Amino acid sequence: xxxxxxxxxxxxxxxxxxxxxxxxxxxxxxxxxxxxxxxxxxxxxxxxxxxxxxxxxxxxxxxxxxxxxxxxxxxxxxxxxxxxxxxxxxxxxxxxxxxxxxxxxxxxxxxxxxxxxxxxxxxxxxxxxxxxxxxxxxxxxxxxxxxxxxxxxxxxxxxxxxxxxxxxxxxxxxxxxxxxxxxxxxxxxxxxxxxxxxxxxxxxxxxxxxxxxxxxxxxxxxxxxxxxxxxxxxxxxxxxxxxxxxxxxxxxxxxxxxxxxxxxxxxxxxxxxxxxxxxxxxxxxxxxxxxxxxxxxxxxxxxxxxx
Numbered sequence: 186x187x188x189x190x191x192x193x194x195x196x197x198x199x200x201x202x203x204x205x206x207x208x209x210x211x212x213x214x215x216x217x218x219x220x221x222x223x224x225x226x227x228x229x230x231x232x233x234x235x236x237x238x239x240x241x242x243x244x245x246x247x248x249x250x251x252x253x254x255x256x257x258x259x260x261x262x263x264x265x266x267x268x269x270x271x272x273x274x275x276x277x278x279x280x281x282x283x284x285x286x287x288x289x290x291x292x293x294x295x296x297x298x299x300x301x302x303x304x305x306x307x308x309x310x311x312x313x314x315x316x317x318x319x320x321x322x323x324x325x326x327x328x329x330x331x332x333x334x335x336x337x338x339x340x341x342x343x344x345x346x347x348x349x350x351x352x353x354x355x356x357x358x359x360x361x362x363x364x365x366x367x368x369x370x371x372x373x374x375x376x377x378x379x380x381x382x383x384x385x386x387x388x389x390x391x392x393x394x395x396x397x398x399x400x401x402x403x404x405x406x407x408x409x410x411x412x413x414x415x416x417x418x419x420x421x422x423x424x425x426x427x428x429x430x431x432x433x434x435x436x437x438x439x440x441x442x443x444x445x446x447x448x449x450x451x452x453x454x455x456x457x458x459x460x461x462x463x464x465x466x467x468x469x470x471x472x473x474x475x476x477x478x479x480x481x482x483x484x485x486x487x488x489x490x491x492x
Contacts, residue, residue, distance in 0.1 A: 230458025
């Protein structure tokens with residue numbers, strides 16, 4: 186039995202029928218609940234929803250981008266991943282409208298410039314020190330007592346995590362954090378999934394991620410599969426077996442223009458979960474090829490993205 190889709194449909198139903206109405210920064214409006222979770226036994230198959238088709242390649246590309254420590258959308262655009270386009274364009278438009286006049290490019294023209302103009306992409310494609318920067322190059326200040334001065338150092342949280350899992354598997358400090366308080370004002374969008382923690386027991390590695398803000402219909406399906414894939418990559422690197430994947434959600438919400446789509450998905454029965462195939466991998470460079478074996482799903486359900 187596919188318990189993942191049943192749990193997810195349970196989240197949809199809970200928010201849909203018991204959620205409270207709340208306004209939000211996008212102006213769309215939401216139905217919201219606070220403090221919910223999902224738990225998947227990785228031995229039951231790869232965690233990807235089957236009650237609607239999930240854009241696998243898009244999700245994989247974004248995870249590669251995180252692992253590379255990249256924060257510029259050019260890599261995403263070059264690889265046909267457009268989930269961050271709106272955030273980059275919104276920053277560009279806001280900057281232009283505030284400092285100069287109306288932004289000279291439409292969103293489509295803006296993305297084409299990102300793709301074809303290296304200098305333009307370097308200036309306007311950067312989203313600030315978001316996920317990848319914090320995972321791979323967390324900035325900290327070290328006070329030098331001799332020079333009586335401070336120096337900037339960088340922490341590769343991903344590398345530290347892997348070393349810790351291998352050398353001290355029983356530690357309770359296997360945590361990667363994206364919520365860098367001092368750099369939040371520099372980010373186009375503060376992290377939604379802001380940390381994850383790993384746990385080793387009986388030769389198995391489990392992962393729990395924490396999410397302050399969860400777009401239940403569009404975002405959470407990506408988060409589930411992305412952290413499931415990350416868990417598999419960490420298992421390959423540490424030679425552990427996958428255990429459990431747990432998602433912990435703070436404000437979990439349905440946008441009001443996703444309500445009919447949620448009802449449609451709740452009405453669908455899930456298929457058996459697929460298996461993951463990793464052709465090769467390098468978690469440190471974010472270079473890997475991953476595919477799904479026997480992924481059967483219902484058709485995708487389109488819904489607008491609120492930025």
